[in-house]
Amino acid sequence: MPDLAWQQCINPQCRATYDIAQVLHKCDKCGNLLDAAYDWERLSVPHSLDEFERRWATRRNPLDFSGVWRFRELMPFAPDNKVVSIGEGQTQLRRAPGVAQYAGLDPARLHLQYEGMNFSGSFKDNGMTGAFTHANMVSARRVACASTGNTSASMASFAAALGSIRAFVFIGSGKIAYGKLCQALDYGGVTIQIDGDFDDAMERVQQVSKQLGIYLMNSLNPFRLEGQKAIMYRVLEGLGWQPPDWVIVPGGNLGNSSAFGKAFVELEQLGLINKIPRVAIINSTGARTLSELVNGRGIEWNGGNVDDSIIDEYYAYLDAENIRAVTLASAIEINRPVNLKKALRTLDFTRGVVREVTDEEILDAKAKVGASGIGCEPASAASVAGARKLRDEGLIAPDETVVCILTGHQLKDPNAAVNYHSARGEAFEQAFAKYGVKNARFRNMPVQTPNDLDRIIEVVEKA
Numbered sequence: 001m002p003d004l005a006w007q008q009c010i011n012p013q014c015r016a017t018y019d020i021a022q023v024l025h026k027c028d029k030c031g032n033l034l035d036a037a038y039d040w041e042r043l044s045v046p047h048s049l050d051e052f053e054r055r056w057a058t059r060r061n062p063l064d065f066s067g068v069w070r071f072r073e074l075m076p077f078a079p080d081n082k083v084v085s086i087g088e089g090q091t092q093l094r095r096a097p098g099v100a101q102y103a104g105l106d107p108a109r110l111h112l113q114y115e116g117m118n119f120s121g122s123f124k125d126n127g128m129t130g131a132f133t134h135a136n137m138v139s140a141r142r143v144a145c146a147s148t149g150n151t152s153a154s155m156a157s158f159a160a161a162l163g164s165i166r167a168f169v170f171i172g173s174g175k176i177a178y179g180k181l182c183q184a185l186d187y188g189g190v191t192i193q194i195d196g197d198f199d200d201a202m203e204r205v206q207q208v209s210k211q212l213g214i215y216l217m218n219s220l221n222p223f224r225l226e227g228q229k230a231i232m233y234r235v236l237e238g239l240g241w242q243p244p245d246w247v248i249v250p251g252g253n254l255g256n257s258s259a260f261g262k263a264f265v266e267l268e269q270l271g272l273i274n275k276i277p278r279v280a281i282i283n284s285t286g287a288r289t290l291s292e293l294v295n296g297r298g299i300e301w302n303g304g305n306v307d308d309s310i311i312d313e314y315y316a317y318l319d320a321e322n323i324r325a326v327t328l329a330s331a332i333e334i335n336r337p338v339n340l341k342k343a344l345r346t347l348d349f350t351r352g353v354v355r356e357v358t359d360e361e362i363l364d365a366k367a368k369v370g371a372s373g374i375g376c377e378p379a380s381a382a383s384v385a386g387a388r389k390l391r392d393e394g395l396i397a398p399d400e401t402v403v404c405i406l407t408g409h410q411l412k413d414p415n416a417a418v419n420y421h422s423a424r425g426e427a428f429e430q431a432f433a434k435y436g437v438k439n440a441r442f443r444n445m446p447v448q449t450p451n452d453l454d455r456i457i458e459v460v461e462k463a
């Protein structure tokens with residue numbers, strides 16, 4: 001009997017298939033990315049998405065408690081007894097009228113999907129449960145990733161919780177925020193600081209993993225992306241199973257955008273949604289590869305026949321000019337996104353768009369998110385800055401329903417917030433000049449006072 005799940009090359013000229021239990025990450029035949037693929041006709045999938053809500057009543061079952069595996073029929077690559085779950089995906093979709101106003105939207109129409117609520121503080125836990133489950137299926141003992149910080153935090157957390165797996169973290173030296181570095185260190189990950197940036201670390205981790213047979217946890221791994229599809233299932237659930245008009249997401253290595261597109265296409269194929277939201281991917285101007293390739297150089301999915309020469313030429317140009325990604329949104333400081341082609345597929349399937357926002361726009365949007373009572377790290381706020389930009393352009397109408405993904409928690413990078421609100425003069429310059437940030441429009445300056453009751457009361461009364 002043929003398998004119900006397998007791995008398949010995304011290149012339509014190739015379409016090579018591989019057993020689900022193989023460890024590959026790229027197609028052996030043509031080098032393109034792989035998908036997890038399913039024989040949906042022979043699998044049993046609920047007839048309606050609201051059937052998944054029943055699992056809220058059976059949360060003592062760890063699979064039903066998980067915000068990822070309670071949708072397991074939509075990512076059926078693993079038997080239940082192989083699933084590795086530690087309670088990921090307990091996140092929330094929240095309306096944010098103040099942020100809506102900032103973005104120029106109807107106050108009831110903008111929602112923030114707060115993935116910072118995951119136990120390691122970012123959306124990565126959704127993907128890690130998928131990848132660790134596959135690692136468990138193939139009995140991996142060592143796992144590795146390159147990271148701008150969140151992938152490593154999540155991977156080290158899972159490895160520590162399991163106790164039987166060693167985690168190797170590759171990071172660019174000085175390139176990750178302390179909130180993230182402290183996690184990898186605390187959780188006991190072997191942390192290798194490479195003299196280079198994320199793109200260098202990504203290349204090295206692939207070489208090392210291949211040579212030593214270590215299981216790779218970056219989002220090249222199709223099972224990571226299977227887990228990240230659940231972010232969209234929870235968004236739909238939060239909206240009463242009505243697809244929004246737009247999903248806006250920061251773009252770094254382009255795993256999320258790739259996973260979201262796959263989720264929507266599959267749901268539509270299965271007849272579980274009748275509208276596909278448009279996905280907007282937001283780059284920082286300091287790490288703008290996708291934006292340049294799509295908007296500047298006209299690259300397209302083109303039925304899977306992506307013109308590789310456009311990518312090669314652009315990367316050769318980056319090399320020749322020694323251009324490196326530079327953005328205060330360190331999570332997305334990436335110039336060679338590994339999931340580029342899958343993201344092009346998402347743009348095609350969802351009539352998606354790509355935009356760039358400056359680091360100053362990111363920080364202002366982050367302050368507005370903070371003022372709504374949810375904290376996010378800089379990269380996450382790119383989604384809100386992107387919503388505002390798309391609204392300004394008129395591409396998003398004021399009464400459309402928009403979901404911005406807040407990918408990581410505010411405490412991942414407290415320096416960014418504290419400097420934004422309290423640094424002045426030289427200290428401000430030192431923190432931000434290199435990123436082109438000149439102003440903090442929504443600064444909430446702490447007030448210095450002498451330890452004197454009358455003066456303190458004066459400050460309080462004046463506020």
Ligand code: F0G
Binds near residue numbers: 152331377379
């Ligand atoms: N937001 C945050 C907070 C991230 O940590 C990342 C990626 C992204 C957005 C971009 O997501 O790669 O799916 O486009 N962080 C990776 C890491 C690269 O190593 O933690 P993407």
